[in-house]
Amino acid sequence: MLLFPNQYKKVGYMYLLQLLIPAFYLYFMKSWEQVVLGIVLLGLLALSYILTWWTTGRRYTLIVIGEILLMLIMGAVLNPGFLSVVFWPAAAIGQLHSARHRMWALVVLIASGLTEVFVLAHVRHASLEPWWPMIFAGVAAAVLTVYAVRWQAQITRSRHELEVANTEIERLTKLAERDRISQDLHDVLGHELALITLKSQLAERLVYRDASRAQRELREIRDSAKRTLTKVRDYIATARTPVLDEEWIAAKHLLRAADISCETGGEIASVELASACAQALAMSLRELTTNLxxxxSASRAKLYSEETEHSLWLWIADNGQGLSQSDTQHGGHGLSGIMARLNAVNGELGIWSRGQWITFWHPEETTQLAAFSPFTTVFVVRVPKAARSKMEVGI
Structure with missing residues (x-):
């Protein structure tokens, strides 16, 4: 069960664990009845703190009042030291949206706490002189907690608004890109397809009247279709060509955005590769990272590149659930497409999972796995620095 919203989990659990500090006072209670009462009151305070993350409006105000009352009851019935739980109602006050309400709630919190201190000192005929430093520290802590929580809430809210704005920017960027692609395709195909249509209509009319001219028109239609196909292929290759160093950075960002700890090694940006090999490696990196x-279900990953005399090696490791032989035999997780892309440039994909190679691989490369011992799955990609066969990626 989720006790706190995802974006506030760390803060919520941090404050909740700090309830162990006032719980320490239970050790000095004189009777088991006081210990049990203290546990119950601290439990109610913890419950009310959790509820502050899930309620709004009047219910929230009632919970804040309840936390102040719990603080006063613990200080009066158990031990004045329990007034140190002032942090929790102060944290709840810091979440109030209205500055006026925050100010009044803070005044009520401090005034009620000070009143209880003076009343307890009078009833017990105790001198307050030794306690003045603690009293001032408690008041300062309450004030600072309210404004620290408020400042933290504003940062979190601003971050959320920024994420929403980035999502909207991404959506608008995609729409603009679709419009651009549609316009580009119109510019690339429109003229040639219109020409093919006109010439095919002309050839249809001439086929019985002037066969030689009809044949000439058909040849021009064929040439126009070839030009169109070449333009489309060139356009797609240009539009889909990935950049290797950009994919390397994007892979790290993707892993960290998915809360996967990412370790990197090697310098991939300085390696010079043939364009077809760079495309194949970049697309493999993109797809393998996305599959990861x-x-x-991994929590850790490692990206490592190594340059040799004739090849560039890329190692992608994770501590997830691993792969089986059937995943590669049936082309699971898009592995067949990755292998086909690498084969086109004489590259290779090796997969090591849970102690064994599940694809055929170079025996000498097994020694490299020592650096990846904490990981359950390792993908090894090799591409030559110079292309040995022609390849049009993505066509």
């Missing part, structure tokens, strides 16, 4: 996030 979607399917591995």
């Amino acid at each position: 996030v979607r399917h591995s």
Whole structure:
């Protein structure tokens, strides 16, 4: 069960664990009845604190009042030291949206706490002189907690608004990109397709009247279709060509955004590769990283590149659930597409999972796995620095 909203989990659990500090006072209670009462009151305070994250409006105000009352009851019935739980009602006050309400609630909190201190000192005929430093510290802590929580809430809210704005920017960017692509395709295809249509209509009319001219028109239609196909292929290759160093950075960002701890090694940006090999490696990096996030259930990953005389090696490791032989045999998780892309440039994909190679691989590369011992799955990608066969990526 989720006790706190996702964006506030760390703060929520941090404050909740700090209830162990006032719980320490239970050790000095004189009777088991006081210990049990203290546990119950601290439990109610913890419950009310959790509820402050899930309620709004009047219910929230009632919970704040309840926390102040719990603080006063613990200080009066158990031990004045329990007034140190002032942090929790102060934290709840800091979450109030209205500055006026925050101010009044803070005044009530401090005034009620000070009143209880003076009343207890009078009833017990105790001198307050030794306690003045603690009293001033408690008041300062209450004030600082209110404004610290408020400042933290504003930062969290601003971050959320920024994420929403970035999402909207991304959506608008995609729409603009679709409009651009549609316009580009119109510019690329529109003229040639219109020409093909006109010439095919002309050839249809000439086929019985002037066969030689009809054949000439058909040849021009064929040439126009070839030009169109070449333009479309060039356009798609340009539009979908990934950049290797950008994919390396994007892979790290993707892993960290998925709360996967990412360790990197090697310098991939300085390596010079043939364009087809760079494309194949970049697309493999993109797809393997995406598969890692979607399917591995990993919490740690490692990206490592190594340059040799004739090849560039890329190692992608994770501590997830691993792969089986059937995943590669049936092309699961898009592995067949990755292998086909690498084969086109004489590259290779090796997969090591849970102590064994599940694809055929170079025996000498087994020694490299020592650096990846904490991980359950390792993908090894090798591409030559110079392309040995022609490849049009994505066509």
